[in-house]
Amino acid sequence: MRLKSLDIKGFKSFADRTHILFNEGITGIIGPNGCGKSNIVDSIRWVIGEQKISHLRSENLESLVFNGSKNRTASGLAEVSLTFENTRNLLPTEFSTVTVTRKFYKSGESEYRLNDVSCRLKDIQNLFMDTGISTDSYAIIELGMVDDIIRDKENSRRRMLEQAAGISIYKTRKKEARQKLDATEQDLARIEDLLFEINNQLKTLENQAKKAEKYFEIKKEYREVSIELAKASLEGFNASYKNLQAQTESETDKKFQLEAMIAGEEAALEKDKLAFVEKERQLQALQHAFNELVQQLRNKEGEKNLVSQRMNFLQEKESNLQDFLLNGAGQVQGLEESVLFTDTQVGEEEIKLGQLLQNLKTLREKTEAARSSFGNVKELLDQLRSEHAQAQRRQFDSEKNIAVADTSIQNLERALKQQEEESTARAQQIKQLGFDNELTSDQMETRRTDLRQLQEHQERTREQILQTQEKLEGLRQELAEENRKYDAKKNEHDLLKSLIDSMEGYPESVKFLHNNPNWNHTAPVLSDIIYVKEEFRTAVENVLEPYLNYYVVNDLEEGLKAVHLLDANKKGKANFFLLNKFPAELPVTHEQPADTVSALSVIEVDAKYLPLARHLLQHVFIAEKEPSLEWFNSESNGSVILEKHGKYVKGKYSLTGGSVGLFEGKKIGRVKNLEKIFRDVLEREQVVNGLKSEIQARHNEVIGYNEQLKEQALRQVQEDINRLNNQLFAIQNKTESLNGLQESAVRRIQELHSQLRQTQESIAGTRNNALRLMEEVNELKEKITRGQEQFAVAETAYNTALAGFNEVNLQMIQQQNRIAALKQEREFRNKQLADLRIQIENNRLQLEQTQLQITESSGSLQLLETALTDLMRNKEAEEKKLNEADQAYYLERNNLSEKETALRQLIRQKENAEHLLGEIKDRLNDLKLQLAGMKERLHVEFRINLDDIIDEARTGEQPAEELQDKADRMKKRLENLGEVNPTAVEAFQEMKRRYDFIVEQKNDLVNAKDTLLQTIQEVETTANQQFLETFGKVRENFQKVFKALFTEEDTADLVLENPDNLAETGIDIVAKPKGKRPSSIQQLSGGEKTLTATALLFAIYLIKPAPFCILDEVDAPLDDANVGKFTNMIRQFSDNSQFIIVTHNKMTMSSVDVIYGVTMQEAGVSKLVPVDFRSLSTQAS
Structure with a gap:
């Protein structure tokens, strides 16, 4: 690609x-x-x-x-x-x-x-x-990602290796499988809860169906009484309704009258308010005009104050100018006299200066002759001193070289001795390091042996922990299953006990006797003393069904006491078996037909009730399979024959049979069944407790094994190995360093011997030269002494001539300074005189202008005073108008307030009328609500429309109060019965079908869970294997590429941080460039980090190159x-x-x-x- x-x-x-x-x-x-x-x-x-x-x-x-x-x-x-x-x-x-x-x-x-x-x-x-x-x-690698690889941010190294290994699809599959497994386990938990709830609901639906029939009987009678009560209640509604309607009409007329009066008053008030607003506007206009007048008055007063202040300033300025002009004439005269006196002084001083210049010329010639003689002597002396200094420098250099050479010889001898001593000490250190290296290597081998033994112990202990945890998981699953069984039995026991305690399904008379302390409430009913095997329970219940509600008492006296109690409390009738009337043994009058089972053989009953059981069931037999008509005619012999599943009951002269109800076989043997269930609950509880104890024991074993895990010792041994490894590394480095230093020391000793010989040979010639230079220096010193004597005579003559010249020269300079000062003072006086004359002229002009401004300000002040007088008169007139308008305004406002008060009283009267209308309307609404409530109750409870029966005549003359009491009693009985489920049978069948469907779904989810666990294991095994293979290849390539980017002496490695957990382990990078031993790659330089990350990248490329990079x-x-x-x-x-x-x-x-x-x-x-x-x-x- x-x-x-x-x-x-x-x-x-x-x-x-x-x-x-x-x-x-x-x-x-x-x-x-x-x-x-x-x-x-x-x-x-x-x-x-x-x-x-x-x-x-x-x-x-x-x-x-x-x-x-x-x-x-x-x-x-x-x-x-x-x-x-x-x-x-x-x-x-x-x-x-x-x-x-x-x-x-x-x-x-x-x-x-x-x-x-x-x-x-x-x-x-x-x-x-x-x-x-x-x-x-x-x-895609950015510079910042290099640092992420170095720091292993967000496991970036492992993520790159996973991409190279191609296990992304496995991780995706494992993640999806894990998500599906979590969803499956959640679905299983929900289904377990759902099955538990459905199982409880199935048991309660039986009781609901039986209770529903009784509920509907009472509900029918309650419906008839409620209809009659509604007809009686309707008769009292009409009178109350007509009375309230008349009150409504009267109050409505009064309300309309008040509304008309209020409307008229509001219209008049609104008109007055408009006129009041106009007066308010006029008042505001007058107030605004008055305010403007006041503001004009304030402005004029401000202008007057400013003009007055200006007048004062101008008058003060006029006075100051006049004073200055009077003083200025005298100052001009004084300055003119001072200038004339200064001119006379300058002429006299210039004559004295001429005389000083003539004397100075004569002294300068004498001084120059003495200076020439002194210079010649000084030049000769300087030359002698220079020669002497040079000879001294040569002597000093010679002596310095001798001293340096002597010092150098001493230093070389000292250094030579030090190098020899250090060499001897290093040899001893190298020998000791050899011993330390051997000792540390032995310790390293010992700790590695300890490490292997500890790791083997850890593996064995972890294996034991895993085995124990697997057993523990199995026990926990078994405990969860037993807990579910225990909870199911416990819930079944609690439900059955509540049915027995509440006598659910028994007549009221039986319940009354059971709960009455005045009678022997320990006497059982027949259904509670007989326990029948599950497969025959329906058949036996069918034959005993007429007698199941019979009390079993000891004698006639006990039975009569119960009858009297029932009669006294009007609780109906009950039936009794008298135990003392049954014979202990009965003659066998009927032989057991072929292919049948005696009913007595499939029941369990206490010995004291056995005569009663024989009386009821001695001639009753249960057919294992449905017999033919001929068999009945030939084999029955008058015995009662039951079909095993309750399909029919064949008597001597009768046959009863048909479909078998869902709730048949559930009533007989409740007490005995409760005892058996209780024993089962105890057994289950013992099993659960035993499993809990075993789980705790296994858990303690795991804790014990975990304590046996010598993680601390393992870490300590690993730390010891690392420490010893570091010590070995340090010893080797130190040995290498000492060997290098020893070689350098040998070379240094040889160099020192050579330097010592050369220095001793060169110093001999230098000592002879030093003696010759000493003689030369002494000869020059004598010549300098004679020259210094001649120099002192010449210097004295020169200094005497120079002192005389300097004294006259100083007098001449002082005279020149005196003349310059007089001339400067004369110039200053002339300038001061000129400035004073200009200032006098300027002040004369300012005085004329100031006098003119004073005249103008005086006229302005008179005009402002006249304007202020006029404004004050206008202010008084406007203030009077404003006060009159203000009084008229407040008078009108008081009139409006009185009218508004009268209007509010009318509004209150209207509101009272509306409140009374509201109360009448509420009473009407109450009547309507009562009628609607009656209509709604009849519709909700009985689906009857009140409009359909409102015209029907009553069926009797019984008062409404008696009808209400009767309806309340019936409603109370319905409430005591509680909620009933009218579709209990259909709900049970639907619930059973749902239960079977959910069980089938549960089995599918269990199979799916097992499949997902197997898939996760397979995916994880495959991914780990591929990751480990890729890691080995990348590790080998990384070492090669690293040396290619650095040098052959550099080392690097990739290490798994947790080899025992390949699915989550991180990857550590060890990089050691030549001459460095960093404890972490974080200590490498930026360039070294980049090359290390690049080496890892290219190592991956050698395994699985990306199409582009x-x-x-x-x-x-x-x-x-x-x-x-x-x-x-x-x-x-x-x-x-x-x-x-x-x-x-x-x-x-x-x-x-x-x-x-x-x-x-x-x-x-x-x-x-x-x-x-x-x-x-x-x-x-």
Whole structure:
């Protein structure tokens, strides 16, 4: 199978239809960040059925549709089509080309299409099942998924191996089978509950049928009495109804009169309210005009205040200006005098400066001559000092070299001694590590032996636990079955006991005597003292049926006492057998006919009641099979012959028979049957308790075996092995490290000996040179002493001449500064005088303007005072009008309030009339309700229409009260009987058919459950076997690919975390690049993690290559060297699979066959630019 093409339209940033053709080999997708490269990967994920919108880097399905850009409108449809060539028939279809299409409309509709035929998502998933193509398969790998593989997020490693093993279909089958098994077990539980309920219902339906007949007899008499009561009750309704009707007419007339008065008053009131509203509007207009007048008055007062404040300011300003002009004339005169005095001082000081300059010229010439002589002497001395310093530096360097050489010799000797000591110590350490290695290896072997023994013990113990748990499960199933049987018997016992306690099916007289403490309530009825075998019970009950309700008493006195009680309480009649009247033995007058069974032989009865049983059944025989007419004539001999199943009873002169009722045979022997059922219940209870004890014992065995499981010891041994393994690893590493250090130390000792000889040879010449330099330095030191004496004489002469020059020069500079200060002061006074004259002129102009403004403000103030006087007069007049209008307004409002009060009184009178009408109407309704209730009760209880009997005459003159009492008594009797089921027989037959049908369904479900359990076991076994085989192959391939991506010295492995549970075990990755011993692959670098995940991916590809593989920026963490390995590996696998690589790496780009460049020439819209490198390389060659 080969990926042929991808078509995108309206999906995310691909607004236009985009066609991508995938050739064999490697296809690259490149482009800048944000151009839409990964949207191509998202589109492939989406079209093959991705349902998690977060995996598509979106918030909802609507965001998958192109949302528009600056120049384009939004699209209404996202559509992606993926086309495959089914060359190797990997897809289960007869088509050679398969196109999968997914569409989503912004309206919320979506659809899947397969070769342009509408289909379901499940059809797409089934199509790609076990092909290596799915939304979470190893066919699509993103950079983030590399970290998921490393961290084993959501069991991603196992999921990839399951896809490679092709067990997805098995997991699906197992999941479906498990779901069906759960549903089957739930159905079985429901059916068990249903059967239990139906069984109880079957037992109760018998009693319901017998009670129904008595119920219908009482119901018929109750119907006749209720009809007569209804006719009597109707006679009293008419008078009450006419009286209430007359009151209704009177109150209605009064109500209409009040409504007319209210309407007139409301109309007049509404007219007055309109006039009142007009007056209110006029009042508001007057109030508004008055408010405006007040506001004008306030504005004028504000203007007056502002003008007054301005007048005060201008007057103050005028005063200040006049004061300044008076003072300014005196200041001008003082400044002019100061300027003249400063000019005189400047002339005098300039004369003194000329004299100082002449003296300074003479002193400068003397100083220059002394400086020249001093410079020559200093230059000679500096030269001598320079030569001396150079000689000293050479001497110092020589001495330093000697000291360095001496130090170097000492250091070399010390280092040589230290290296020899360390070498000796390392040799001892290496010897000790050898001993430690041997000891740790022995300990490791011992702990491995302990581990094997513990594992064998664990296996044996787990096997014992499994065997015990299987026995425990069998016991639990047996206990559940016994519990069901026990519950059934217990329910049967409780039901039968309740029937016996309530004397269900017996006359009221028998029940009365049974519950009366004044009589011997322990006396049994005949049906309770005889127990008959199940198969003959119906036949014997038929022959004894007339006597089953008879009480069995000891003597006549006991029977008469019961008769008197019944008579005194009006409880009807009862029958009695007198035990003391029956003879102990009866003569045998009839021989037992052939092919019959004596009725006495199939019953069980206490010894004290045996004479009574003989009296009733001595001449009764049961035929095993239906005899012929001739047999009856020849064999019966006057005996009573019963058909075994109760079909007939043949007496000497009579024959009774016909169909056998459903409830026949259920009455006789209830007490004896209860005793037998009670014994069965006790036996069942003992069985249940025994099973519970055995289950507890088995459970204790499991607990004991679990305690024998030495999990802690096993973990401890495993930890010891890991610790010893780490110790061995550390010893080996340390030994290797020490050996390396020892070799380095030998080389270092040789180097130190060589350096020591070279240093000692070079230091001899340096010592001779140092002595010569010492003599040279002493000679130069004497010359410097003589030069310093000449230098001191020249320096003294120069300093004396320089001091005289500096003193006169300082006087000259001070004189120049004094003249400059006088000139600066003169300039300042001139500038100050000019500024003062300008300021005087400006203030004179301001004074004239201020006086003019004062005159204008005074005129404005007079005008404002006149306007304020006029406004005050207008305000008083308007305020008077407003007060008059306000008084008229409130007077009118009081009149309206009085009218409204009168109207409310009329309304209350009308409401009282309406309330009285309502009460009368309620009483009428009560009468109607009573009549309707009577009509409804007759219709509900007896299906009688009151209209049909309302004109019929009464059948008697009995008062309604007596009829009501009689009806209540009958109703009470019906209530005491409780609910009856009129269709009990039909319901029983229907229930029996349903019971048989459900039992058949239960058997089918049990068979289905067994089949499903077998299927789950087979599927799990097959899946585990395939998974284990695939894991072994992938593990071997992973080790090879890992070394190919790293080096031959690097090691890696795949380990099952729980080998005992292949269905759920996780997979651990062990990776140890050369020189590293990480405790977890999380400690590897980003590039190493990527290469490790890539090794696992390609190891799976060697087993089951996916038709195509998409790698989205997986190479991002890799450096150039590892990118080369990565691309070489992809090139090897590209022969069997197509590779689509989204990348930014230039080396990866250079290794692909075809590149699709993704750009956004138009903002927000992705475009493709294809380049086929194969055609370019062909042209180049």
